[in-house]
Amino acid sequence: xxxxxxxxxxxxxxxxxxxxxxxxxxxxxxxxxxxxxxxxxxxxxxxxxxxxxxxxxxxxxxxxxxxxxxxxxxxxxxxxxxxxxxxxxxxxxxxxxxxxxxxxxxxxxxxxxxx
Amino acid sequence: xxxxxxxxxxxxxxxxxxxxxxxxxxxxxxxxxxxxxxxxxxxxxxxxxxxxxxxxxxxxxxxxxxxxxxxxxxxxxxxxxxxxxxxxxxxxxxxxxxxxxxxxxxxxxxxx
Numbered sequence: 180x181x182x183x184x185x186x187x188x189x190x191x192x193x194x195x196x197x198x199x200x201x202x203x204x205x206x207x208x209x210x211x212x213x214x215x216x217x218x219x220x221x222x223x224x225x226x227x228x229x230x231x232x233x234x235x236x237x238x239x240x241x242x243x244x245x246x247x248x249x250x251x252x253x254x255x256x257x258x259x260x261x262x263x264x265x266x267x268x269x270x271x272x273x274x275x276x277x278x279x280x281x282x283x284x285x286x287x288x289x290x291x292x293x294x
Numbered sequence: 295x296x297x298x299x300x301x302x303x304x305x306x307x308x309x310x311x312x313x314x315x316x317x318x319x320x321x322x323x324x325x326x327x328x329x330x331x332x333x334x335x336x337x338x339x340x341x342x343x344x345x346x347x348x349x350x351x352x353x354x355x356x357x358x359x360x361x362x363x364x365x366x367x368x369x370x371x372x373x374x375x376x377x378x379x380x381x382x383x384x385x386x387x388x389x390x391x392x393x394x395x396x397x398x399x400x401x402x403x404x405x406x
Contacts, residue, residue: 224307
């Protein structure tokens with residue numbers, strides 16, 4: 180399967196715990212995005228990487244959130260000291276930004292439940 | 295705040311009928327994309343239309359774009375029960391902002 184993969188698919192954690200999610204993008208894609216989606220809403224942008232550089236972060240990304248893409252391939256999103264309001268679907272997407280814009284491909288998401 | 299707004303929020307039709315969903319956005323765009331999402335799953339890209347295009351077709355899908363009205367529509371012809379999903383438009387505003395802005399979606403139910 181050469182699509183975007185995310186791990187884990189589901190995560191239940193207690194409030195105050197740290198969690199880390201992983202995203203493996205499509206191999207030739209140079210851009211990687213993280214989105215958060217709550218029930219009944221569209222995805223909200225969190226951050227994106229061009230290769231290994233994190234070029235943009237949303238103000239939704241509080242200091243408890245950190246994302247990395249160390250070698251320009253896979254990415255991790257860590258949430259420290261989780262709160263109940265962090266419960267959501269976390270979506271990763273990748274695309275190739277070249278001379279012609281192309282579509283973003285999404286993974287299946289990681290559903291986080293903070294109890 | 296999100297860039298796009300879909301209309302209607304929910305749509306229920308009989309199998310075989312056509313479904314039309316609309317999207318309005320606020321700023322100039324580079325392109326506009328439509329995605330489908332089945333319940334609890336990731337988003338599947340359907341079609342991309344560039345700002346200099348007015349209409350695009352892909353199978354049973356037809357997308358129009360009116361940049362003067364800052365609006366787009368997605369038409370699904372001869373709907374099937376398997377088309378039941380949420381549909382989102384996403385705008386790519388191009389240089390200076392490098393992410394997709396999604397609307398709140400239209401929930402389509404196709405009744406067999």
